[in-house]
Amino acid sequence: MKKIHQNFKLGVLGGGQLGRMLIQPGANFNVHIKVLDPDPHAPCARLATEFVQGSLTDFDTVVKFGEDVDVLTIEIENVNTDALDELVKRGVEVYPQPHIIKLIQDKRTQKQFYKDHQIPTSDFVLVDNLEEAKQYTEMLPAVQKLGKEGYDGRGVQVINSEQDFEKGFDASSVLEKRVDIDKEISIIIARNPSGEIKTFPAVELVYHEQNLVDYLISPAHLSQGIEERAKEIATDLVEKLGFTGLLAVEMFVDQSGKILVNEVAPRPHNSGHQTIEGNYTSQYEQLLRAVLDLPLGDTRLRGRSAMVNVLGAEGYEGSAYYEGFDKVMALPGTYIHLYGKKLTKPFRKMGHVTILDDQEDKLIEKVELVKKHLKVITKD
Amino acid sequence: MKKIHQNFKLGVLGGGQLGRMLIQPGANFNVHIKVLDPDPHAPCARLATEFVQGSLTDFDTVVKFGEDVDVLTIEIENVNTDALDELVKRGVEVYPQPHIIKLIQDKRTQKQFYKDHQIPTSDFVLVDNLEEAKQYTEMLPAVQKLGKEGYDGRGVQVINSEQDFEKGFDASSVLEKRVDIDKEISIIIARNPSGEIKTFPAVELVYHEQNLVDYLISPAHLSQGIEERAKEIATDLVEKLGFTGLLAVEMFVDQSGKILVNEVAPRPHNSGHQTIEGNYTSQYEQLLRAVLDLPLGDTRLRGRSAMVNVLGAEGYEGSAYYEGFDKVMALPGTYIHLYGKKLTKPFRKMGHVTILDDQEDKLIEKVELVKKHLKVITKD
Numbered sequence: 117m118k119k120i121h122q123n124f125k126l127g128v129l130g131g132g133q134l135g136r137m138l139i140q141p142g143a144n145f146n147v148h149i150k151v152l153d154p155d156p157h158a159p160c161a162r163l164a165t166e167f168v169q170g171s172l173t174d175f176d177t178v179v180k181f182g183e184d185v186d187v188l189t190i191e192i193e194n195v196n197t198d199a200l201d202e203l204v205k206r207g208v209e210v211y212p213q214p215h216i217i218k219l220i221q222d223k224r225t226q227k228q229f230y231k232d233h234q235i236p237t238s239d240f241v242l243v244d245n246l247e248e249a250k251q252y253t254e255m256l257p258a259v260q261k262l263g264k265e266g267y268d269g270r271g272v273q274v275i276n277s278e279q280d281f282e283k284g285f286d287a288s289s290v291l292e293k294r295v296d297i298d299k300e301i302s303i304i305i306a307r308n309p310s311g312e313i314k315t316f317p318a319v320e321l322v323y324h325e326q327n328l329v330d331y332l333i334s335p336a337h338l339s340q341g342i343e344e345r346a347k348e349i350a351t352d353l354v355e356k357l358g359f360t361g362l363l364a365v366e367m368f369v370d371q372s373g374k375i376l377v378n379e380v381a382p383r384p385h386n387s388g389h390q391t392i393e394g395n396y397t398s399q400y401e402q403l404l405r406a407v408l409d410l411p412l413g414d415t416r417l418r419g420r421s422a423m424v425n426v427l428g429a430e431g432y433e434g435s436a437y438y439e440g441f442d443k444v445m446a447l448p449g450t451y452i453h454l455y456g457k458k459l460t461k462p463f464r465k466m467g468h469v470t471i472l473d474d475q476e477d478k479l480i481e482k483v484e485l486v487k488k489h490l491k492v493i494t495k496d
Numbered sequence: 497m498k499k500i501h502q503n504f505k506l507g508v509l510g511g512g513q514l515g516r517m518l519i520q521p522g523a524n525f526n527v528h529i530k531v532l533d534p535d536p537h538a539p540c541a542r543l544a545t546e547f548v549q550g551s552l553t554d555f556d557t558v559v560k561f562g563e564d565v566d567v568l569t570i571e572i573e574n575v576n577t578d579a580l581d582e583l584v585k586r587g588v589e590v591y592p593q594p595h596i597i598k599l600i601q602d603k604r605t606q607k608q609f610y611k612d613h614q615i616p617t618s619d620f621v622l623v624d625n626l627e628e629a630k631q632y633t634e635m636l637p638a639v640q641k642l643g644k645e646g647y648d649g650r651g652v653q654v655i656n657s658e659q660d661f662e663k664g665f666d667a668s669s670v671l672e673k674r675v676d677i678d679k680e681i682s683i684i685i686a687r688n689p690s691g692e693i694k695t696f697p698a699v700e701l702v703y704h705e706q707n708l709v710d711y712l713i714s715p716a717h718l719s720q721g722i723e724e725r726a727k728e729i730a731t732d733l734v735e736k737l738g739f740t741g742l743l744a745v746e747m748f749v750d751q752s753g754k755i756l757v758n759e760v761a762p763r764p765h766n767s768g769h770q771t772i773e774g775n776y777t778s779q780y781e782q783l784l785r786a787v788l789d790l791p792l793g794d795t796r797l798r799g800r801s802a803m804v805n806v807l808g809a810e811g812y813e814g815s816a817y818y819e820g821f822d823k824v825m826a827l828p829g830t831y832i833h834l835y836g837k838k839l840t841k842p843f844r845k846m847g848h849v850t851i852l853d854d855q856e857d858k859l860i861e862k863v864e865l866v867k868k869h870l871k872v873i874t875k876d
Contacts (some may be wrong), residue, residue, distance in 0.1 A: 140521075143543055404619060437501075437502070438526075445790050446791035
């Protein structure tokens with residue numbers, strides 16, 4: 117093997133569920149996985165080979181954490197990229213590269229990159245405050261997104277009419293023309309330092325009103341032409357970025373069949389959970405292979421699958437209790453992944469369920485059963 | 497769910513690779529897994545939620561370890577069963593039940609159980625020493641097995657002729673008539689406390705001269721009649737034992753098509769490693785489901801697979817180095833599982849590789865490539 121030696125250490129910034137699902141296959145490669153997270157009860161805390169409690173955004177904490185690792189990666193974007201630059205100077209391999217994480221952290225620079233590099237994306241303007249935004253009535257109906265700190269539907273405001281500007285953000289943001297969406301799809305793509313690139317088949321996302329994924333279907337229902345074009349766009353983007361690591365590329369297919377890049381995440385992504393059971397290689401193992409400069413894994417589908425997020429139920433806050441766990445466990449080809457979070461609150465991502473069934477009607481039936489039975493509540 | 501609560505603890509006696517592969521899916525159920533092993537560098541040491549270093553055969557150590565867990569199970573048979581009895585008295589659920597572990601620990605009582613309960617097995621006599629064994633010339637050709645402490649080919653001696661008795665064990669043992677073997681197969685079967693029973697499809701084992709599995713093919717090449725009969729025998733055995741947990745039943749199919757139980761292991765087994773990728777539910781998840789009294793998982797095959805053990809190469813002892821790791825990683829549908837053991841020695845089980853390919857000729861081709869490329873050696 118290229119780099120993995122007996123005392124090889126992989127550092128991971130972020131100790132959430134994405135890190136947890138990285139540690140599970142990571143054990144198969146004998147890799148010492150050292151994780152940094154501010155929460156001492158983070159999902160990775162007890163599973164990581166080594167867990168350090170500390171801030172992901174504090175320069176000194178991140179530098180100190182990363183000093184003794186061979187390769188450093190992330191499972192969350194909101195990290196101190198200056199510290200990553202410093203670590204690169206000190207000889208640590210950091211993937212994705214710090215300047216790309218920085219570019220992606222801000223939706224404004226991300227959008228501008230697409231425009232400057234002929235990556236298809238929706239029309240937009242960058243605005244510094246609400247007053248400025250209000251001048252762009254020709255962009256309506258639009259979506260206003262905060263440059264930074266947006267996550268899981270937060271920091272996004274739909275602006276259908278001039279009146280809606282009242283709900284807008286008075287902050288540095290991007291105002292995007294709304295796309296007449298036919299489908300939302302995602303392609304996960306990996307590139308290793310040797311330059312090998314592999315894309316996963318596209319998946320299709322179905323949202324509910326809280327702007328969180330309701331469920332996901334793999335593979336997406338796309339004509340071969342559109343699937344190929346989406347993969348070309350993802351590959352073009354990775355090459356233009358010079359990106360190394362794992363990138364989730366969220367795209368819209370509009371009513372005319374045009375593909376537009378919405379946004380990207382430079383890490384494992386919610387839209388790739390189902391790869392654990394649904395594909396020959398999971399997105400988590402693929403990230404490991406990519407950052408360790410191993411040959412990338414086989415991304416082919418093993419079968420049709422769906423993924424349902426398990427969210428904290430509305431009206432419950434406190435110690436989590438999983439109602440209907442055994443009912444879901446009794447469904448064949450159904451895989452519950454709980455993230456080890458002690459406390460639930462409304463819409464918190466507490467886990468996910470992957471369902472395998474090559475018959476799509478049965479698959480959707482099981483999705484509905486899972487959503488009906490499995491509830492994250494509190495007890496007493 | 498039936499029993500799993502926020503502070504639920506599963507105790508595991510033994511911290512080897514079987515425990516390690518139990519912890520990997522165990523994280524998906526939010527179960528606190530507490531592991532006991534004498535080796536502070538055992539494969540589970542860094543991955544377990546809680547790791548305790550201590551003897552598995554010392555009464556006080558095992559009792560103290562098990563006192564605060566909800567359910568206790570094993571990943572190795574050689575544990576103090578008196579301590580397990582004591583823990584049952586104190587209200588801990590112990591699966592498999594201590595008296596069954598005790599019965600299985602000794603190949604003599606195991607064999608006698610088969611005979612007393614009409615479970616088909618090869619003819620045998622129980623002997624207390626070599627002098628006594630020598631009197632049973634009518635059993636030749638035979639295999640002499642130590643009652644206890646036999647493992648992975650140790651404690652087994654082939655006695656083809658009267659001269660061979662010189663190599664025999666002068667100890668409490670069982671002398672078995674050699675079976676004219678057509679195939680060696682294994683069926684893994686689980687039963688939960690509610691009485692639900694599920695069998696995995698039979699797999700076929702190919703041995704090499706060191707008496708360790710060379711590779712394994714799933715599914716076994718059996719007529720439907722023989723497969724059904726093997727499952728009936730495994731089910732009958734589990735019912736007669738009143739067994740709860742996961743049982744690997746190793747069987748011979750003789751030249752006349754008769755099935756004979758060779759021996760059993762009351763825990764995850766080498767012959768079930770390939771279930772991780774090859775079946776809808778892995779043997780490890782099935783053990784968790786069984787001992788936690790959850791509905792048992794779907795045991796169906798997802799495809800044809802093979803499993804190759806990764807053993808320490810002859811002539812190397814010391815810090816392990818995995819030669820050819822990246823070559824194997826480049827083969828599609830190939831899964832390396834390293835067990836996290838720092839030190840290699842000849843024939844030590846250091847890991848395994850599962851290969852998926854529905855075309856059997858290609859599958860065997862990849863088995864040979866894996867065996868050719870992947871070597872566990874030492875460096876410098």
